[in-house]
Amino acid sequence: MRKTILITGASRGFGKLWAKTFLERGDKVAATARRLSDLDDLIKEFGDLITPIQLDVTDRTKTFEAVQYAETALGGIDVLINNAGFGLFGTIEETSEEEARQQIETNVFGLLWVTQAVLPIMRKQGQGHIIQLSSALGLTSLPTLGIYSASKFAVEGLSEALAAEVADFGIKVTILEPNGFATDWPGASASKSKPMQEYEAVHQAFQNNGKPSDYGDPAATPPALLALVDSANPPSRLFLGNMAYPWIKYVYEQKLAVWEEWKDVSAAAHGK
Structure with a gap:
């Protein structure tokens, strides 16, 4: 069965690739771009x-208008892929107020506005699937990506609560990582803060940490996205790539070990 799909941030990267994937199999797609x-x-x-829609997701009013237009053009919205966003590189001290606000405005509030706009449509339909683009960096963080990670941590918390709130309406929520x-x-696509000489070693270490491979x-x-939107029982979370699962598994094993070591201090702080 073909789907009606709204995907934000379809001008490049994953957004454009996935929009084309759905279009190639005959799905009707509303694609937004600045x-x-x-x-x-x-x-x-x-x-x-394809229904092209010009949209800056940080404009709440325009976002609601765009989603309403998409519903009318598509005859409903089966799937929302909240893909719009960007990365910000810079240490916490290097990040300006304007850079931090723009990161959160786009990656968190933009996603929130699109989500809020589509919910009445999906409730009326009695079904829908909201796919929120997070990141493995929404589960752990790395130096020079702290504000970006903060935005994706927010997406994780927002989307977990959302999934519980809308389950009785027949709406599914999946967090992509x-x-x-x-x-x-x-x-x-990225924004970069003005570097400080004091953090040169941090930047150098991060740049040397990854390999192209x-x-x-x-x-x-695309096959993962097709399987996800076609699933009658989609997962609440889905990693993309073969690096994310072992990395996050290791990170959480380390966190659990620390929590275990300090559990008596934690319990004593309860007071009973």
Whole structure:
């Protein structure tokens, strides 16, 4: 059965790749981008199957209008893929107020506005699937990516609560947690804070920490997305890539070991 899909941030990277994947199998897709010209190739190839929408998700009013337009054009919205967002590189001290606010405005509030806008539609339908793009960095963090991780930690908490709140309406929620992929996320799509000389060693260590072979191939992800949107019982979380699971498993084993070591101090703080 073909789906009606709304995907934000479809101008490049995962967003464009996944939009094309759904269009190729005949799904009807409403795709948003800050610049409509970034969708020209999809429009030319797929014609009426795609509904292009110009949108900056940080504008709440425009977001609600865009989602309503998508519902009308598609005849409903089966799946929302909340993909719009970007990365911010910089240590905590290096990050300016403007940079931090823009990161949270886009990655957290933008996702929240789209989610809020689509919920009445899915409740009315009695079904729907909301897919929130988080990251493995929504479960742990790395130096120079603290504000980005903070935004994705927020997506995780927001989406966990959302899943419980909307389950009785027939709405499913999945949090996608990719590891690093060879997209332009760390390049043209990213924002970088002005570096401080004091953190040169931190930046150098982080830059030398990864190898090109560690990054996943974006072209390998479409089957996972198709399986996810077609599942009658989708998972609450899904890693993308073969690095995320072992990495997060190791991180949480270390956290559990520390919590275990300090559990008596924790329990005594309860007071009873």
